Structure formats: C-alpha cells, structure tokens
Amino acid sequence: MYKSVVYQGEVVLGEVEIYPGENKNIDVKEIRISHFSQPSERCPPLAVLHTITSSGVCFKMESTSQTQDALFHLHSSCIRETKV
Numbered sequence: 229m230y231k232s233v234v235y236q237g238e239v240v241l242g243e244v245e246i247y248p249g250e251n252k253n254i255d256v257k258e259i260r261i262s263h264f265s266q267p268s269e270r271c272p273p274l275a276v277l278h279t280i281t282s283s284g285v286c287f288k289m290e291s292t293s294q295t296q297d298a299l300f301h302l303h304s305s306c307i308r309e310t311k312v
Contacts, residue, residue, distance in 0.1 A: 241298040
C-alpha cells in the first residue's frame with residue numbers, strides 16, 4: 229500500500245491509499261486530474277477506464293477518512309454526469 233495525493237488542477241482533493249494490482253510494482257506519489265471526458269450516453273465511466281487500460285487493473289484507490297468529502301463528491305459527479 230502506498231499513500232498518494234489527488235489533485236484537480238492545482239487544488240488538492242485529498243490523500244488516498246493505492247493498492248497495486250497483482251504482480252504490479254507501482255509507486256504513485258500524486259494523481260493529477262487535468263480534464264474530464266464529454267458525457268457519454270452509452271458507456272459508464274468504469275467501463276471506459278477498463279477498456280483503455282492495456283494490462284488490466286493497475287491499482288485500486290481508496291480515500292483516507294480525513295479526505296472523503298471532496299473525493300466522494302468527485303466520484304459521484306463523474307458517475308452522475310457519466311464522465312471519466
């Protein structure tokens with residue numbers, strides 16, 4: 229497990245815990261969101277993310293208890309607006 233910080237532009241959304249996938253050696257210090265996709269009527273966001281990866285699940289990300297609100301809002305708005 230690794231600690232990482234999530235940014236939306238220059239704004240810190242919070243700290244997350246990163247769990248690498250099987251046989252993956254990944255150390256992600258920060259995750260930066262630069263832009264979002266256009267809304268999709270056909271594909272839910274998670275399906276798009278699974279489609280664009282070439283090697284399966286790279287890592288799983290879980291918010292820490294202190295930063296849950298901003299990350300929860302980001303996640304729910306992406307699902308509601310069907311954006312990635």
